[in-house]
Amino acid sequence: MFERLQKPFLTVETGEAYQPIRLSYTFDSKDDVIEKLNSLACLEKGANGSTWNWFWRDECADMHFESLDSFEKNSERSLRLGTFTLYKNKLYLNLPSFKRACLAVPFFHRVLTPTVIIHVADFINKVFGTDERLPHGFTELFKDEELDQIIHQRISDYEKVQAQCEKAESAEEALKILSSYTLVETQKRLPYAERYEFHHEGNENDPDVVFLSFYIFLRSRELVAIRRWFGNASYSLADAAEETVEQVFGGMDIDIID
Numbered sequence: 001m002f003e004r005l006q007k008p009f010l011t012v013e014t015g016e017a018y019q020p021i022r023l024s025y026t027f028d029s030k031d032d033v034i035e036k037l038n039s040l041a042c043l044e045k046g047a048n049g050s051t052w053n054w055f056w057r058d059e060c061a062d063m064h065f066e067s068l069d070s071f072e073k074n075s076e077r078s079l080r081l082g083t084f085t086l087y088k089n090k091l092y093l094n095l096p097s098f099k100r101a102c103l104a105v106p107f108f109h110r111v112l113t114p115t116v117i118i119h120v121a122d123f124i125n126k127v128f129g130t131d132e133r134l135p136h137g138f139t140e141l142f143k144d145e146e147l148d149q150i151i152h153q154r155i156s157d158y159e160k161v162q163a164q165c166e167k168a169e170s171a172e173e174a175l176k177i178l179s180s181y182t183l184v185e186t187q188k189r190l191p192y193a194e195r196y197e198f199h200h201e202g203n204e205n206d207p208d209v210v211f212l213s214f215y216i217f218l219r220s221r222e223l224v225a226i227r228r229w230f231g232n233a234s235y236s237l238a239d240a241a242e243e244t245v246e247q248v249f250g251g252m253d254i255d256i257i258d
Contacts, residue, residue, distance in 0.1 A: 009127035009229050010134075013079055014065040016099040017226060018134075021123035021218075023093040023101060025116040033091055036115045037084060052084040054093070054104075059111060063103055091116055098123065098218040106211045120197050121214070125190040127225045190221060190237070212248070219244045 010018040027033050037043055041058035045051070055078035056063060082095040082104065093108070095101050105118055128134060168174035196217055198210060220240035227235035 008130060009226070010130050010132070012096045012100075014097070014099070016065075016097045017127045017222060018096055019098055019124050019127060019222065019225070021095050021098060021101045021121060023095070023104065023121050024119045025091040025093070025112075026119045027091060027116045029115075030086070030089060032115050033086065036112055040111060043084065046083075050086045053080050054082045054084065055079065056081050060107055063107065065099065098222050102211075102215045102218060105214060106207070109207055109211075118198050120195050122193065122195050123218070123221075125192060125194055125221055125225060127229050190224060194221070216241070216244050216248065
């Protein structure tokens with residue numbers, strides 16, 4: 001454990017932890033998607049015709065990273081933030097960190113909606129050592145069947161608790177049931193790979209609600225991964241959620257790993 005405490009985890013150029021994450025988008029017309037992606041100056045089409053590299057320039061030049069340490073932005077050589085891939089009638093955005101995903105979701109909502117709509121985010125619940133073998137390829141890393149199963153199990157468990165609360169004889173009993181469920185859930189070991197599903201229903205006029213929920217979800221998991229990396233094995237998702245909510249609604253100083 002002492003050796004790990006002396007060994008930093010891997011970070012990306014903009015300072016935050018390296019944690020692979022893939023955003024998936026839905027769309028109606030493939031031709032419209034290609035036309036829209038080609039129209040953005042911050043995207044550069046790849047040689048194979050089905051990929052676009054996303055650079056920190058032009059439409060997203062003002063994007064802000066508080067977690068920057070020693071990185072200096074080079075106006076002559078833009079930093080690549082991620083890569084779009086159009087594959088089998090699906091559009092993916094592959095990114096190396098949670099911070100970039102939290103910035104990408106609202107940015108591309110503004111410039112791509114309604115051509116494409118964010119659907120799910122698949123991600124890794126850990127940080128990596130600087131000399132650790134890294135996962136190879138997003139396709140091999142994220143298995144749709146396994147990730148969907150995790151979501152369905154989570155929903156099923158919650159629905160069972162909800163039914164118990166509805167049958168409770170008093171509000172106090174319902175609160176006790178819900179509190180017990182929450183405690184158990186927040187103490188569980190997080191799966192290696194996980195999926196976040198975006199829910200737009202009821203939030204059409206306020207997409208910030210969708211983006212903020214996504215940020216809190218990811219920030220909590222990032223905190224757990226980093227605190228446990230540095231030896232705090234008792235740090236739970238409940239601790240991370242409390243810390244994140246306090247940061248967001250208390251000081252309003254929002255960032256991922258400053």
